[in-house]
Structure formats: C-alpha cells, structure tokens
Amino acid sequence: MEKVTGRKLILGIQHVLAMFGATVLVPALTGLNTSITLFCAGIGTLLFHLVTKRKVPVFLGSSFAFMGGIMAVLGKSRAGDSDYIEKLAAVKGALIVAGLVYVVFALIIKLVGYEKVNKVLPPIVTGPVIIVIGLRLSGSAINNAFYVDGTFDMKAVFVTVCVLLTVVLVSIFAKGIFNLMPILFAIIVGYVISYFMGFCDFSSVGSASFFSFMDKSIMEQLTCMPVFRADAVLAIAPIALVTMVEHVGDITTNSAVTGQNFMVDPGVHRTLLGDGLATALAGLLGGPANTTYGENTGVLAVTKNYDPSIIRIAAFFAILLGIFGKVGAVITSIPGPVIGGISIVLYGMISSVGVRILVNERLNFGNSRNLMIAAIVLVLGIGCDSIPVTGTVTISGLALAAVVGIVLALVLPEGEDSVLKD
Numbered sequence: 001m002e003k004v005t006g007r008k009l010i011l012g013i014q015h016v017l018a019m020f021g022a023t024v025l026v027p028a029l030t031g032l033n034t035s036i037t038l039f040c041a042g043i044g045t046l047l048f049h050l051v052t053k054r055k056v057p058v059f060l061g062s063s064f065a066f067m068g069g070i071m072a073v074l075g076k077s078r079a080g081d082s083d084y085i086e087k088l089a090a091v092k093g094a095l096i097v098a099g100l101v102y103v104v105f106a107l108i109i110k111l112v113g114y115e116k117v118n119k120v121l122p123p124i125v126t127g128p129v130i131i132v133i134g135l136r137l138s139g140s141a142i143n144n145a146f147y148v149d150g151t152f153d154m155k156a157v158f159v160t161v162c163v164l165l166t167v168v169l170v171s172i173f174a175k176g177i178f179n180l181m182p183i184l185f186a187i188i189v190g191y192v193i194s195y196f197m198g199f200c201d202f203s204s205v206g207s208a209s210f211f212s213f214m215d216k217s218i219m220e221q222l223t224c225m226p227v228f229r230a231d232a233v234l235a236i237a238p239i240a241l242v243t244m245v246e247h248v249g250d251i252t253t254n255s256a257v258t259g260q261n262f263m264v265d266p267g268v269h270r271t272l273l274g275d276g277l278a279t280a281l282a283g284l285l286g287g288p289a290n291t292t293y294g295e296n297t298g299v300l301a302v303t304k305n306y307d308p309s310i311i312r313i314a315a316f317f318a319i320l321l322g323i324f325g326k327v328g329a330v331i332t333s334i335p336g337p338v339i340g341g342i343s344i345v346l347y348g349m350i351s352s353v354g355v356r357i358l359v360n361e362r363l364n365f366g367n368s369r370n371l372m373i374a375a376i377v378l379v380l381g382i383g384c385d386s387i388p389v390t391g392t393v394t395i396s397g398l399a400l401a402a403v404v405g406i407v408l409a410l411v412l413p414e415g416e417d418s419v420l421k422d
Helices: 006-030 034-051 067-074 084-112 114-119 123-136 138-146 154-173 176-180 182-197 203-207 216-223 230-236 239-258 263-285 294-303 308-323 325-332 336-360 368-383 397-411
Strands: 060-062 290-292 386-388 394-396
Touching: 006 034, 006 060, 006 067, 006 182, 006 294, 006 308, 006 325, 006 336, 034 060, 034 216, 034 263, 034 290, 034 308, 067 084, 067 230, 084 114, 084 216, 084 230, 084 239, 084 263, 114 263, 123 138, 123 239, 123 294, 123 336, 123 368, 123 397, 138 154, 138 336, 154 176, 154 182, 154 336, 182 294, 182 336, 203 325, 239 263, 239 290, 239 294, 239 336, 239 397, 263 290, 294 336, 308 325, 368 397, 386 397
Parallel strands: none
Antiparallel strands: 060 290, 386 394
C-alpha cells in the first residue's frame, strides 16, 4: 500500500485542476456526459498505471482528436432525446474498437521491438514535435487569458498577470513543500481576484446534483449496451491510427521531462496498451476516448515532482468529481482568465522541453537536413489545424507533422556534421 500524505494530496489536486478544463470540454461539445467522462478519466488513469507497472506519471483525459467522429455519430442528439441512447450505443461500440486498435499495435511493437520504434523517432523529429504539442495549445491559453466572451478584456489581463506572477514567484522563491505547489497557489490567488472582478459564476454549483449517478439519465447512459455499427466504427475507430502517433510524442515528452526513458521501461508497447484499454473502458461506460494529457506533463515540468503515485491520487479525485456533482461544479466555476494564466505556463513548459531535447542532443542547425526537418515539422504542426480524410475522419496537424518528420528523417541522408562536436 502506498502511503498517502497531506503533501501528496495537495500535489494530486494540482493535477486535477490542470486537466479539468480540457477534460470536461470534450463532453460539453460532443453531447456526452461530464460526470461519466470524469469517472472514466480517473478509472482509465488507474488502469493505465496498472498496465505500465505504476512507473509512468501520466494522466489520461478526454481526447479532442475523436470529437469529430463522435459528433458525426451523435449529430445534434443530446441526453433526453428519443434517439440519443441508440446513437450513444453506436459510439460506445466504435470507441471499444478504437481501443482495440491500440491493443493490436501494442502487440506488434512488443513483437518487433522498441528499437524499430526508436529508429523512426530520432531527436530531430521528437524535439520539434514536442515543441508543436505545446504551441498548438497556446491559442486556447491566450483566448482564456485575455478574452471574455470573445472580447479583449483588461480585467481578464490583470487576473492573468496576477496568476502568472504567482506561479513565477512561488516557483523561484518559495521553500520546502510550498515550492511544489505554484499551480495551486496561483489558482487560489486568481480565484480570489476574479471574485472581486466579477468573473465568478456559481450558478452551476446550485443546479448540480449531489450524487451524479443517482440521476436516471446518467444511469441509462452508463448501462446501455454497446452496438457495433459499421458506419460508426468507420467514423471513429480509424482515428486511433492518428492518435497513436500523438501518444508516442506525449510519452517521449514525459520521458524528457522526468529524465527517464519510458519508451524502454516499462516500454511504449505497455503505454499504448494502457491507453487503448482505458479508451475501450471509457467506450464501454459512455465516456470519450482517453489520451495522455500535456497539461499534466506541464505540471510535472513546473513542480519537478515525478512521483507516479501523485497522478494516481489525482485519478481518485477525478473519480470523486464524477460521483459528487457539486464538487465538480465548484471546479467548473474557476474563471477563464485563471485557467488561461495557468495554461500559458503549462503549455510553454511543454514546448521548452522540446527545445531542451534539441540542445541536449547537440543537434547542429547549420546542417541543412536538420534545418529542413525541423522547419517543415514546426510549420505543418502549428499552422495546420486538421486535414480531412473522409467526411468524418481527419488527421490533426500534429499527427501530419509527425508522419512527415518521420518520413524525412528516414529518407534524407544524415551527414557527419548533423551533431555538434566538442
């Protein structure tokens, strides 16, 4: 049994606050249930840790990549509509298949060996891809930080600046345990200032159910059986082929942040398996697909605390938030400028890790091959939102950039001057 201390609980809460906004946004946009989503994120994270020998400090939250496919199947149908459960059952079946796609590729990687994966993901590809992961998220951070209902707001800017200053000052000057909690302190400070600025809205707290799963509609969604409908499977399951590339990028980022090679131990085949099983479980229960979360990797980079047990504590909190609707509603009420200020730091830290990989590997950017690969990956990854493949399947700019980077690294010859010499 792991010893749970007050310090670990506080650090776990930080991770919950970091992942919460993005995780609940997916069900809000697609029509899935928020409480089920949070429950699935927590259970899925615990399952991932079990599969990966409890070694990888990763939190699994809602995947944005699957949103287009889910919305294509659900359409405008929402809970309470006559056809909602029928369409939800089809989404469930398709997400289970998507999870099994991960499982199949995890088995293939186990059989062919990690070396084959490592060969196609050299630092000149992984570094820029990690930079892209952070920068692609930066737009949402700025929108939350400086805008209110789409309009630039100086009061929001003031809140954001206070949040950023709190993170910086606590990270640099705080001592002992307080040095590990810059995110939590920043959210508290930002929340208090936002209250006096008029940004806080507690209406959702009053309307939320105390026990989410006492709601008849939620129980109906939880218990309906999956249906494996061909059109739904074709709309959703192929997206897993794209998100697996993103998964490898996230695990590489996590490895770089912590200084441990999780691609080797416990192995990328195990991380893929854990992600796939968590996605299949979420599908079975009625939540969106799970994926590794960059927000939580950002918290690792800021706090420099890489204890996986803290992520598991965060997973238990996510489960409780799914069960106790009132508590989840309180976190939902955290104002946008506070979330935006925190996100600026977290997303920036992810991109900085990508830069660190390039520096640590001493890659020479006077070398044309290195320069071309990095340039193309950065522009495709940041500038391209998504490329439609079919009416319901799209490839994200990140996945496109990663694939192009891999191909270029394999095709273009590596010169003797590609790495700086002492």
